[in-house]
Amino acid sequence: MTTDTSQYLGRQGADWWRGAVIYQIYPRSFMDASGDGIGDLQGVIDRLDYIASLNVDAIWLSPFFTSPMLDFGYDVSDYRDVDPMFGTLADFDRLVEAAHARGLKVTIDQVLSHTSDAHAWFQESRESRDNPKGDWYVWADPRPDGAPPTNWQAIFGGSAWQWDTRRCQYYLHNFLVEQPDLNFRNPEVVEAILGEVRFWLERGVDGFRLDAVNFCTHGELKDNPPREDIPEGFIGVRPDNPYGYQQHLYDKTQPENLAFLERLRALLDEYPGTTSVGEVGDDDSLGVMAEYSKGGKRLHMAYSFDLLGERHDPEYLRGILTEMEARIEDGWPCWALGNHDVTRLATRWDAEDDAAKLRLYLAFLLTQRGSICLYQGEELGLSEAELSFEQLVDPAGITFWPAYKGRDGCRTPMPWKADAPHGGFSRGASWLPVPDEHLGLAVDQQDREPDSLLNATRDFLAFRRTQPALVKGDIAYHPVRDEVLCLERCHPSSAPGERLLVALNFAGELRELPAPRAARAFDDAPAMVNGHWQGGTLTLPAYGIAIARCPQSDQEDSSWDI
Incomplete structure (x- = not known):
């Protein structure tokens, strides 16, 4: 097209x-x-x-x-x-x-x-506590027993604090040891x-x-509390990574x-x-x-x-x-x-x-x-x-x-x-x-x-690109019905009083749903839009897609009410 x-x-x-x-x-x-x-x-x-x-x-x-x-x-x-x-x-x-x-x-x-530890800013910052860039990264003293300042964990594993012998302080790295965190304070x-x-x-x-x-x-240098449940998620939030064991309130x-x-x-x-x-x-x-x-x-x-x-x-x-x-x-x-x-x-x-x-x-x-x-x-x-x-x-x-x-x-x-x-x-x-x-x-x-x-x-x-409602329009969702997700989009620059109806069949088999009788399929819709609107019924093949125009005033079928 x-x-x-x-x-x-x-x-x-x-x-x-x-x-x-x-x-x-x-x-x-x-x-x-x-x-x-x-x-x-x-x-x-x-x-x-x-x-x-x-x-x-x-x-x-x-x-x-x-x-x-x-x-x-x-x-x-x-x-x-x-x-x-x-x-x-x-x-x-x-x-x-x-x-x-x-x-x-x-x-x-x-x-x-954060930057690389090879960045000139960090190279200068780590030289001493009182150099011009000494406070450009997040540095902190150890606890009395020499342990890191907090229990914060890095996404890529281990403590989020790395000891530096030049300054005899820890620096913060939320990712790799070689990625020190800048001090935005x-x-x-x-x-x-x-x-x-x-x-x-x-x-x-x-x-x-x-x-x-x-x-x-970062927040106050306080320990993050533990979390009760460890969800499955992105990189660090998994049972195999201690990062996911905490509620990240302060880091x-x-x-x-x-x-x-x-x-x-x-x-x-x-x-x-x-x-x-x-x-x-x-x-x-x-x-x-x-x-x-x-x-x-x-x-x-x-x-x-x-x-x-x-x-x-x-x-x-x-x-x-x-x-x-x-x-x-x-x-x-x-x-x-x-x-x-x-x-x-x-x-x-x-x-x-x-x-x-x-x-x-x-x-x-x-x-x-x-x-x-x-x-x-x-x-x-x-x-x-x-x-x-x-x-x-x-x-x-x-x-x-x-x-x-x-x-x-x-x-x-x-x-x-x-x-x-x-x-x-x-x-x-x-x-x-x-x-x-x-x-x-x-x-x-x-x-x-x-x-x-x-x-x-x-x-x-x-x-x-030809549909203002899909690009920038408002959206409203209907209840999921038989694994079909239904939504509406509308935009002031569309045809007066018109809304777009979208139905997406997440089921591996055909679905039939009641639909507004005034719904009209697009003549120029892509071939992948394969739902069929006729006589107040929407027929969707397995994993089917349907998009139609419909007047805003046509709310006769309660299944499409918001």
């Missing part, structure tokens, strides 16, 4: 981000132009036409800054330069120009809560960080994905963080049309999402890991979404079903080799109120790669093997050509292997198949 871009609402005005679809690129694994086995910025430039063909609105580049790469770029040693493995600042500037020429916005990862640190953000704004970026943004400030998500977010927002407001999306991980992540994005003074939007776990029954999904709607007020959510930190969607939600399920999950994501992050390879239906311990490079996987196999399985390279070495990703041996089972899902294979998941993604995204 092709769409006249003049019809596309998402790129109009400074709030282009509201309802935008942002394609996440993990540069190491996207495309290698140099042939060294590691993806690079030139590789991204070479594939921008492909990205534009998806009908997405923006790209999000995971970190490409100078780094020792112990956490693969999330340990930054120079915020203002490109690591040589990815290219140069000139390459980045060309990428921004080329993306903008194709109507794509460019957002980049910013890791603000120091005004000089805040000014310096805002300066790093401004550097990229001046280079023309359109926004930032803010990594672990609720970790920027993150502190009220002081709001003042920093307001300073950051004021900076972004100096550059109209830029945006921010914050990653938050917390016991009450929906509450943090709401607090960080509502009011128009902090982040533009935020996302959490609530849809990135294994549970995906419609009652659970509806519960997450309705709770968010009840709490966010004038804020704006961002939703994702996959990223570089979690098991691939096709595996996690039991949809390997199941095209119908993958289409359903895509439609579910793209019909919600909010902006969308789509992780590279989801449009191909890639499964989680099965890697041996010897093949792992992710520190989390190496530390917690075999209970947790880490994040390498979702980070393997994009397969571009089924018959080419390394799936066409690189001329040389790739940094992670390209699984054989991914070759049959390669871009060149799916490009030529009209009904492939890749082309279904393109078609649905093109259709979504």
